[in-house]
Amino acid sequence: MDLQAVIESLPRYGEPLLVTIGVTVASAALALVLAFALGLMTGSRLLAVRTPARVFVEFFRGSSVVVQLFWFAFAMPVVLGVQFDYLIVAGIIALGCNYGAYSSEVVRGAIAAVPKGQLEAATALNLTPLQKMRFVVLPQAWPEMIPSLCAFAIMLLKASALVSVIGILDITWLAGLLGKQPGQDRLLHYAVVLVIYFVLAWLIWTGMRALERRAKRGLGIDAKPAAGRLAPDVATGGVR
Amino acid sequence: MQTGWSNETLREIFPAVWDGFLTVLQVTLVAGVVAVVLGLLVAVGERGGPVWMRRPLGLVFQFIRNTPLLVQVLIVWTATSLYINPDWSAFAVGSAVLGVHYASYTSESYRAGIEAVPKGQWEAATALNLPSHRVWSAIVLPQMFRRSAAAVGNWIIAMFKEVPTLFVIGVMEMIAQARAFQGQHYTGAVEGYTLAGLLFLAASYPVAVAMRRLENRLAKSNY
Numbered sequence: 001m002d003l004q005a006v007i008e009s010l011p012r013y014g015e016p017l018l019v020t021i022g023v024t025v026a027s028a029a030l031a032l033v034l035a036f037a038l039g040l041m042t043g044s045r046l047l048a049v050r051t052p053a054r055v056f057v058e059f060f061r062g063s064s065v066v067v068q069l070f071w072f073a074f075a076m077p078v079v080l081g082v083q084f085d086y087l088i089v090a091g092i093i094a095l096g097c098n099y100g101a102y103s104s105e106v107v108r109g110a111i112a113a114v115p116k117g118q119l120e121a122a123t124a125l126n127l128t129p130l131q132k133m134r135f136v137v138l139p140q141a142w143p144e145m146i147p148s149l150c151a152f153a154i155m156l157l158k159a160s161a162l163v164s165v166i167g168i169l170d171i172t173w174l175a176g177l178l179g180k181q182p183g184q185d186r187l188l189h190y191a192v193v194l195v196i197y198f199v200l201a202w203l204i205w206t207g208m209r210a211l212e213r214r215a216k217r218g219l220g221i222d223a224k225p226a227a228g229r230l231a232p233d234v235a236t237g238g239v240r
Numbered sequence: 241m242q243t244g245w246s247n248e249t250l251r252e253i254f255p256a257v258w259d260g261f262l263t264v265l266q267v268t269l270v271a272g273v274v275a276v277v278l279g280l281l282v283a284v285g286e287r288g289g290p291v292w293m294r295r296p297l298g299l300v301f302q303f304i305r306n307t308p309l310l311v312q313v314l315i316v317w318t319a320t321s322l323y324i325n326p327d328w329s330a331f332a333v334g335s336a337v338l339g340v341h342y343a344s345y346t347s348e349s350y351r352a353g354i355e356a357v358p359k360g361q362w363e364a365a366t367a368l369n370l371p372s373h374r375v376w377s378a379i380v381l382p383q384m385f386r387r388s389a390a391a392v393g394n395w396i397i398a399m400f401k402e403v404p405t406l407f408v409i410g411v412m413e414m415i416a417q418a419r420a421f422q423g424q425h426y427t428g429a430v431e432g433y434t435l436a437g438l439l440f441l442a443a444s445y446p447v448a449v450a451m452r453r454l455e456n457r458l459a460k461s462n463y
Contacts, residue, residue: 062448063440066404070415071437075430079245154306161308165408172311179318186322190315194307201306 002185006192009178013171017196020170023088024160024200027095028153034100035149039107053104060101065159068094073166091163099156106148110141143215150208154201161197171196250431253421257435260414261443264403267335267411271403272396274339279346279392284376286347287354305344310405313337317409334406342399346392353388354380390455397447401440414439 041053060068072094077083084090114137122132164173175193179186286298304312316337320328357380365375407416418432 058445059441062445063437064401064404066402066407066415067433067437067440070418070429071433075433078430079434158306158308161310162405164310172308172314175311176314186318187315190311190318193311194303194315197307197311198303 002183002188005183006185006188009184009189010192012178013174013192013196016169016171016174019088019168020160020172020196021200023092023095023163023168023170024153024157027092027099027160028156030092030096031098031100031103031152031156032149034096035103035107038100038104039111042104043108043111057101057104060098065095065098066162066165068098069162069166087166088163088168091166091168095156095159095163099152099159103149103152106145106152107141110144111137113144114140139219143212143219143221146208146212146215150205150212153204153208157200157204158197245430246427249425249428250435252425253418253428253432254435256417256421257414257432257439260412260417260436261439263331263411264400264413267331267338267403267406267413268396268400270335271339271342271399274336275342275346275396275399276392278340278343280350282343282347283350283354286351288372288376301344301347304341305348309338309341309402310408312341313406313409330406330410334409334411338399338403338406342395345395345398349388349391349395350384352391353384353386356387357383386458390451390458393451393454397444397451401444404436 038053038057041049042057044050044053069091073087073090076090118136118140119132122136127135160170161172164170164176167173171193175186175189178184179189282297282301286294289297313334317330317333320326320333361379361383362375365379370378403411404413404415407413407419410416412420414432414436418429418436421428421432
């Protein structure tokens with residue numbers, strides 16, 4: 001019986017699931033750090049700071065994440081002489097750089113949207129630039145970023161399935177492997193994997209909504225719960 | 241494993257990768273039409289379709305939107321090649337899946353555009369006793385398109401860059417071409433992947449800049 005064979009092999013998804021979650025979390029962490037660094041740099045008034053960040057962002061946004069994965073995994077060791085001990089590191093770096101570049105626009109936009117009067121007031125209070133950023137700008141910009149960053153986190157989760165094509169043993173890879181075995185139904189295995197991804201996306205979305213509510217409450221804004229749909233923040237047109 | 245960069249190999253692999261690039265453009269065209277048209281149908285259907293179908297339609301597209309394209313391509317390709325019709329080409333199946341996946345995004349952009357149409361417009365249309373197809377075609381959609389155009393355009397650009405995913409089912413785009421070359425000549429992956437990345441960059445950067453201009457213009461014009 002096909003269904004029974006699939007159910008019996010469910011425990012085997014445990015370890016690959018950790019790989020999927022690990023790749024997503026690690027590249028999301030890298031992307032977040034890069035997003036803030038690049039977002040602050042591209043919003044800078046100094047040309048010497050802005051230009052390298054701009055080039056990095058356009059480079060990663062301009063080409064395809066699939067190509068970047070292959071390039072980091074198989075071409076970079078030859079071209080730049082950088083060799084990773086584990087292929088998974090190449091995957092994490094490719095995904096992290098790509099989504100970091102996209103998210104940097106969110107960070108830059110949210111920081112630029114903080115009302116001018118706030119900055120003038122901070123200057124009037126004689127705050128140093130660092131204090132201004134830490135106590136005035138970021139607390140107001142951060143809640144504005146969360147919906148878009150959530151959309152990118154879900155897209156990153158979905159893109160993490162691509163690491164299976166460079167030979168990393170995640171759940172997509174396992175579904176392909178088990179599906180080829182006798183007595184197994186490949187369609188059912190792929191369906192199981194789709195449901196796992198959907199649940200993970202829902203978890204990210206729920207977590208980010210809670211985070212948004214908390215961040216807004218910190219500002220004294222009583223956030224209305226967002227409309228009950230898992231949708232990327234398309235109004236900003238943040239994805240190119 | 242290849243050991244170094246070779247300009248010789250680059251010259252040899254260029255025609256194959258260029259072929260792959262043309263395939264990417266063809267897929268983008270087909271899937272783009274699917275995404276633009278189906279996305280609109282879904283957005284209108286969710287708002288103005290029969291009541292029994294609104295929620296299921298929304299849920300199906302929510303599922304499509306939140307699961308990986310790669311797995312969707314694999315599951316549909318398995319279904320068509322093993323169970324439905326093995327003669328369907330990877331190009332057709334891949335373009336269809338890509339188009340439907342991005343329709344799940346464009347429908348959200350259209351939906352945002354529809355929701356931004358002021359309530360008074362709907363009320364005025366009702367007061368004038370317009371039939372519903374006229375309400376949509378003469379009042380809502382023209383206003384919606386101006387608001388959604390830039391976002392939908394951005395999704396098509398994003399889609400263009402996701403075409404290489406289809407190499408897993410054998411669509412001969414750039415990655416597949418580079419891998420095929422590598423399989424025959426035991427070299428060329430490095431040059432092929434680099435070339436693929438550069439071609440993407442060369443094609444998508446000017447379009448992205450033009451889209452940003454359009455966005456700024458639409459943002460400035462007061463609608």
